[in-house]
Structure formats: C-alpha cells, structure tokens
Amino acid sequence: MALRFQNSLSRRKEVFEPLEAGKAGLYTCGPTIYNFAHIGNFRTYIFEDLLKRYLRFRGYEVTHVMNLTDVEDKIIRTCRETGQPLAAITGRYARAFFEDCETLGIDPADHYPAATEHIDDMVAIIRALREKGHTYEANGSIYFRLKSFPGYGRLSHMDLEQLAEGASGRVDSDEYETEDARDFALWKAWSEEDGEVYWETELGKGRPGWHIECSAMAMKYLGPSFDIHCGGVDNMFPHHENEIAQSECATGKPYVKYWLHSAHLVVENKKMSKSLGNFHTLRDLVEKGIDPLAIRWVLLATHYRQPNNFAFDAIDAANQSLSRIRDFRLRLAEVKGPGDDLAEACEACETAFTEALDDDLNISGGLAAVFDFIRDVNKRVDGGLIGADGAKNALALLDKLDSVTGVFAPPTEAEAPQDVIDRVMARQQARRDKDFARADALRDELLAEGWIIEDTPDGPRVKRT
RNA sequence: GGCGACAUGGCCAAAUUGGUAAGGCAGCGGCCUGCAAAGCCGCGUAUUCCCGGUUCGAGUCCGGGUGUCGCCUCCA
Numbered sequence: 001m002a003l004r005f006q007n008s009l010s011r012r013k014e015v016f017e018p019l020e021a022g023k024a025g026l027y028t029c030g031p032t033i034y035n036f037a038h039i040g041n042f043r044t045y046i047f048e049d050l051l052k053r054y055l056r057f058r059g060y061e062v063t064h065v066m067n068l069t070d071v072e073d074k075i076i077r078t079c080r081e082t083g084q085p086l087a088a089i090t091g092r093y094a095r096a097f098f099e100d101c102e103t104l105g106i107d108p109a110d111h112y113p114a115a116t117e118h119i120d121d122m123v124a125i126i127r128a129l130r131e132k133g134h135t136y137e138a139n140g141s142i143y144f145r146l147k148s149f150p151g152y153g154r155l156s157h158m159d160l161e162q163l164a165e166g167a168s169g170r171v172d173s174d175e176y177e178t179e180d181a182r183d184f185a186l187w188k189a190w191s192e193e194d195g196e197v198y199w200e201t202e203l204g205k206g207r208p209g210w211h212i213e214c215s216a217m218a219m220k221y222l223g224p225s226f227d228i229h230c231g232g233v234d235n236m237f238p239h240h241e242n243e244i245a246q247s248e249c250a251t252g253k254p255y256v257k258y259w260l261h262s263a264h265l266v267v268e269n270k271k272m273s274k275s276l277g278n279f280h281t282l283r284d285l286v287e288k289g290i291d292p293l294a295i296r297w298v299l300l301a302t303h304y305r306q307p308n309n310f311a312f313d314a315i316d317a318a319n320q321s322l323s324r325i326r327d328f329r330l331r332l333a334e335v336k337g338p339g340d341d342l343a344e345a346c347e348a349c350e351t352a353f354t355e356a357l358d359d360d361l362n363i364s365g366g367l368a369a370v371f372d373f374i375r376d377v378n379k380r381v382d383g384g385l386i387g388a389d390g391a392k393n394a395l396a397l398l399d400k401l402d403s404v405t406g407v408f409a410p411p412t413e414a415e416a417p418q419d420v421i422d423r424v425m426a427r428q429q430a431r432r433d434k435d436f437a438r439a440d441a442l443r444d445e446l447l448a449e450g451w452i453i454e455d456t457p458d459g460p461r462v463k464r465t
Numbered sequence: 466g467g468c469g470a471c472a473u474g475g476c477c478a479a480a481u482u483g484g485u486a487a488g489g490c491a492g493c494g495g496c497c498u499g500c501a502a503a504g505c506c507g508c509g510u511a512u513u514c515c516c517g518g519u520u521c522g523a524g525u526c527c528g529g530g531u532g533u534c535g536c537c538u539c540c541a
Contacts, residue, residue, distance in 0.1 A: 044541035232541030368488035
C-alpha cells in the first residue's frame with residue numbers, strides 16, 4: 001500500500017504524491033515564544049516529529065521549516081508589562097523551546113525562521129497583494145479583502161455568508177476599521193502601546209499581522225507551492241485559511257498540497273486550564289520526576305487526529321511499556337551462539353509496522369506490530385531457539401524503527417557501581433550456601449537503593465528500577 | 466446560534482474506503498524460580514454511547530438523539 005494522509009482540504013485520505021519525486025517540503029506552525037510551551041503544544045510537535053521521521057524512513061528527502069513567532073500582541077503586552085525589550089523575552093523562550101524539544105527527543109527542523117528576521121519578505125508579499133488589488137488601507141493599517149479571493153473557506157469548509165452572520169451577533173463592528181469584519185490585517189500601523197516594537201517600511205511604520213509571517217517564511221524556504229503544512233486544528237481557521245488566501249493571491253499558484261491537522265490534548269479527560277489545575281508545561285512534569293520518554297510515549301501513541309487524553313495513569317502504563325521494550329533489549333544482548341537469525345520475523349514486523357504507518361500514521365497499529373514481534377521473539381528466546389545473529393538482527397530492527405518512534409532506544413543508565421556488584425555477588429554466594437534469608441535481605445537492600453536483581457540461567461542481571 | 470470532530474472491555478487505544486472486534490497497561494490462574502523478577506501460556510459474556518434505517522452482513526454507511534471537545538474573538 002502507498003503512503004496516504006488525511007488531507008484537511010478534501011477530508012479524505014489521499015495517496016501522498018509530492019510535487020517533486022522523492023522530496024517532501026514540510027511547514028509546521030511553531031511556537032509563539034513568550035512563555036514555556038505546554039504539553040498540548042507538544043502533542044502537535046510530536047505528531048509533526050513522527051510525520052517527518054516517517055517520511056524520512058520511507059526515503060523522502062524532507063525539508064522541514066518551523067517558524068518562531070517572535071512579534072505578536074501577547075509578546076508586546078509582555079514587553080509592556082515587564083519593561084523588557086522584545087528580543088530579551090523571545091530569546092529566553094526560544095532557548096527554552098529548543099531545550100524542551102531536545103528533552104522530548106524531537107528532531108530539529110532544518111530551518112527555524114523568526115518573524116522579525118523576515119519583515120522584508122512579508123513586505124514583498126503585501127506589496128504584491130496591493131498591486132493586484134487584494135488590499136485596502138485604513139488608518140495606516142493594511143487589510144486583506146476577503147471577497148477578492150473566491151476560494152476562501154475551502155480548507156475549513158466554512159461558508160463566508162454564515163461566517164458573516166455568526167460574527168454579526170458577537171462582534172461589534174465599530175471596533176473594526178475594516179470594510180468587512182472578516183477581513184484580516186496584513187500590516188498593523190504602529191500605535192503607542194506597541195512601544196519600541198515597529199519597523200519603518202515602505203508600508204509605513206508598524207508591524208506585520210500574524211498570518212503573513214507563515215506565508216512569507218514558508219514560501220521563502222519551500223517555494224510558492226509545497227507539499228505539507230501542519231498545525232493544530234485550532235489553526236485551521238482562520239490562520240491557515242488566511243495563509244492560503246494571501247499566498248495564492250500573491251503568487252497565483254496553489255499554496256499547499258496536503259494539510260494535516262492534529263486534534264487537541266485533554267488532561268484527565270478535561271480541557272487543560274490553569275483554573276482546573278491541570279495545566280502542565282513540559283518542565284512541570286519533568287520536575288515532578290516523570291520520565292520524558294514516558295511523556296513522549298503518551299503524546300505519540302494516540303493517533304494524531306484523535307483527541308489525546310493525558311493522564312497520569314497513562315504515564316504509568318507508558319513506563320511499563322517502555323520497560324518491556326528495555327527488558328527485551330537486555331535479554332537479546334545476552335543471547336549467544338548459533339540459532340535462528342530471525343530474518344523472517346524481522347521482515348514481518350517491519351512490513352506490518354510500515355503498513356500501519358502508511359495509513360495516515362497509524363502509530364497504534366505500528367506499536368502493536370512491534371509488541372507482537374517482541375512476544376514472538378521472547379517465546380523463542382525462552383525456547384533457546386535464537387542465535388546471536390537473530391538477537392543482533394532484532395536489535396537492529398528496533399534501532400531502525402526507533403528512527404521513527406524515538407521510544408525504542410536502549411536504556412542509557414550507567415553500569416552498576418562496584419559496591420552494588422559486590423553485594424550482588426555476595427547474594428549469589430549466599431544463595432549457593434542456601435542462606436536465602438541473607439540473599440533476600442541483600443536483594444531487598446539493593447531494591448531500596450534502586451537496583452533490581454533478576455536471576456537468569458546465566459547468572460544475575462542488575463538493572464535500574 | 467452556525468460549522469465541524471469524536472464517543473470501542475477497569476484504563477489507554479487500533480480495526481486494510483461493510484464481512485463479523487489488534488496491541489499496551491492493570492487484574493486473575495498456571496509454567497519457570499529456593500522465593501521473586503523477567504518471560505511464556507491461559508482467562509474478560511466488550512449490547513463497539515442510545516434509537517431507527519440501508520444490507521446476506523455495520524464499530525465501519527444513512528437519519529435522529531445524547532455527551533465531550535474544537536472553531537466561529539491572532540489558543541497546538
């Protein structure tokens with residue numbers, strides 16, 4: 001079967017056929033860097049990480065662009081409230097964002113363009129739109145005239161007329177300088193509360209609207225038409241819809257071929273909010289001692305279009321699943337001698353994994369294939385049927401699939417220190433002496449210090465709890 | 466109010482564009498073990514939210530209802 005994705009444009013699964021064979025241009029909406037990112041944000045970034053890793057696994061040469069929104073209303077407000085310059089705030093949270101990504105094992109993008117470094121590119125697009133009659137000015141700001149783009153609403157499947165009705169009851173049109181409440185700003189004239197945040201350009205003194213940055217930076221690094229654009233569902237309207245409008249009107253070319261949107265994350269089945277006390281940044285969770293890999297597992301293991309429920313029970317389950325995989329690797333590492341090379345089993349696992357992921361990134365099915373493989377191989381290890389070659393092949397397969405999931409890596413803990421090893425050996429001697437009381441006491445003692453002893457036919461195995 | 470998504474065993478979560486319910490976690494029994502742990506085997510009667518309909522056959526399609534969530538106000 002071919003690789004296929006659910007395209008938000010058509011609301012159907014479509015076979016992935018990139019604009020250029022063998023390559024994939026990918027743009028993902030990045031963070032607004034005025035605060036620490038929360039796990040809901042990372043749900044989306046993990047989905048995008050899986051997408052990119054899988055595209056590479058399938059042999060595509062991926063160019064991944066993720067923007068950093070570093071000028072925007074909330075950031076400016078923070079500047080005003082704290083008296084700090086814009087760059088101080090965005091610099092700090094950009095660093096935090098990259099640290100968090102590393103903590104979760106998210107592969108870096110090829111480009112992280114920042115909005116403030118691409119003002120000229122935005123101005124160029126706005127100029128093109130103005131020349132083609134898609135804009136108008138009001139009080140120094142420049143707006144996009146929605147009615148000038150007949151295709152508006154194609155992505156979110158919104159009806160323009162209904163939008164107007166919906167807005168009329170809830171939006172005070174007097175607050176808007178626009179001709180039409182649905183029009184959006186391309187360029188915002190400077191106002192006093194913007195403080196030091198402005199650019200002097202041919203469009204006047206001001207700053208860009210939010211939507212224009214993504215169009216400008218996506219097209220700069222990926223071209224006027226590219227393959228995949230991702231983001232959370234909440235960005236579908238109006239952000240992505242506006243991006244399509246301004247981009248296609250400016251270039252006259254189709255903007256994006258495949259739109260993929262991830263569903264939201266809820267925490268303990270409730271919407272994440274500070275008032276409910278279930279609002280978590282990644283840092284909060286790590287400080288509580290939760291293994292980042294378990295967090296990655298939970299964020300990864302639910303299909304991206306399914307609402308993901310982040311619960312501490314789920315973290316526990318994820319930890320168990322992870323240790324099953326780690327234990328499996330430990331067992332394999334101890335296998336010696338001749339026996340089955342597992343070539344068939346490995347191939348069957350990889351095929352099942354690939355077929356699952358090909359189907360719109362069905363990661364649950366992919367993980368199931370791996371667990372089936374683990375059970376199958378464990379059974380044969382029990383039977384003494386596996387050879388060193390087989391163990392090596394199985395480990396190589398896990399490594400290969402880990403390039404997609406990022407959760408199959410071997411444990412990184414250091415070797416047990418000498419005093420632990422000494423006591424393990426002392427326990428062995430006690431067992432040989434049939435002094436089981438002493439043996440068990442030593443085992444309990446080590447367990448309390450975080451070391452688990454497992455007796456195997458080849459002697460004791462020591463691992464971290 | 467408008468548009469849309471989702472609703473599967475105790476928990477998490479799949480099901481190839483309809484064919485008779487993966488996988489993980491937890492639990493119970495067994496094998497193995499001095500005892501454990503790990504591993505393996507077995508075990509859940511799942512009204513697949515409810516009510517209708519189409520079909521030889523529906524978790525999968527259609528209609529209605531209920532619930533949760535999202536968007537419609539620059540929140541992934």
